[in-house]
Amino acid sequence: MNYELLCSKVIAVTRLTGNFIRKEAMSFDANAIEYKGLNDLVSYVDKNAEKQIVKNLTKILPEAGFITEEETENIKGQTYTWIIDPLDGTTNFIHGIPTYSISIALYENDQPVIGVVYEINRGEMFSAYKGGGAYLNNKPIRVSQNNNLSKCLLATGFPYYQFDKQPQYIQLFTEMMQQCHGLRRIGSAAVDLAYVACGRFDAYFEYNLNSYDVAAGAFIVQQAGGTILNFSGGQEIFETREVLATNSQVTEEILQTIKKYF
Template sequence: MNLNQLANNLNILCRSVGAFIRKEGETFERSSIEQKGFNDLVSYVDKEAEKKLVEGLRQLLPEAGFITEEGTDTTRGERLNWIIDPLDGTTNFIHGLPAYCVSVGLLDGDEVVAGTIFDPNRDECFWAYKGGGAFCNSSPIEVSDAPALKDSLIATGFPYHNFGLTPQYLQVLGAFMSRSHGVRRIGSAALDLAYVACGRFEGFFEYNLNAWDVAAGIVIVQEAGGKLSRFTEEGDYVFGREIVASNGNIHPEMQQTIGEFWKKPSA
């Protein structure tokens, strides 16, 4: 498997699907919104974008299976699986807020080995593959060299359902607000991870995430020199529902800050 060639073809596909999404956004009407669950929105644009991705990815790597947000294809591969979020930031999209992206990662066993995040509004394609470095369009990117949390801008996501952990989360948020340059919430975990990779953010944390929210961003952050973990420990951050990403320098401070207030929910 030639990851360099695969990544280039993946970028072309994601750009094409991103252009479709942006074009649909020009005439999108909220009457076409569907609700999968409380505050869990989807539209025909998400579904059509995913179909286009699955069709294209089948041609790129016929032996790979799929883990998809909208369930277009649920066939799992024995070793290789594409993890797809066709439109990360759906709520932004349906409200006309230009902060959304296409996000696709390739899982080899339990490791993400390639990923692309394409933002059609800024025409920025963040991509990486294992051992190949990380890029925005054709330019290499790397994480910020900020040495400490007090020198950092932090990103997060707000819960939109399952609000039982909100009191803990607000305490964590308050701590980061008082110990950093500030906290930002864009509304797209994939873009948050891409922005850590290119140094716009020094760190990002969020819970209640799915694999398709983070898969592509994981390999991009890793190849840009960053660090990833769960909130207060090492472990599975692809499927583990929570993630901390940073430039590496501030990672211990981020985990310590979260750990002061965050307690695991009882099983």
């Protein structure tokens, strides 16, 4: 498998769908939304984008299966499986807030080998492939080298359902805000992870995440020299639905704070 060549093909597919989403954003009617659950929104744009991605990726790798957010196609492959979020940041998209992305990962025998995150409005294509490092618009990227938490900028997400953990999460926010330069919530987990990979954020943490939210971004962070863990310090992020992504310099300090509350 030529991962570099395959990654370039995935980038082309991603860019094509990004053009579709960008065009739809110009005339999108916020009334054209559906609710999958409490505050869990979806639109025809998500669904059509996913169908486009699945169709084009099938042409590239016919034997691969799919795990997709909108479940237009959901059959795990024997060797290869694509994990796709066609529009990460749907709520931002619906409200006209310009931070949303496409997230595509390829897993081979349950291990990530390709990750692509496209932040559509800024035209920023983050990518990584096995053994090849991480890139932003084809230029190599690395995580930050900041080892002083007091000078770090962190990212997180807010729970929009399953509020049972909200009280301790707010306590965690309070402590983290007092330890760093700032805490940001921009509304797309895939973009948060990509920003850790290129050094804009020094770390990111969130819970209640799905595999399609983080599969591509987490791999890009790792290929850029970062660390991906769950809130207990383990490797199982899909099973626990928790992610801590860091520049590898401030991992233990942040992890110890998280463990106070989780």
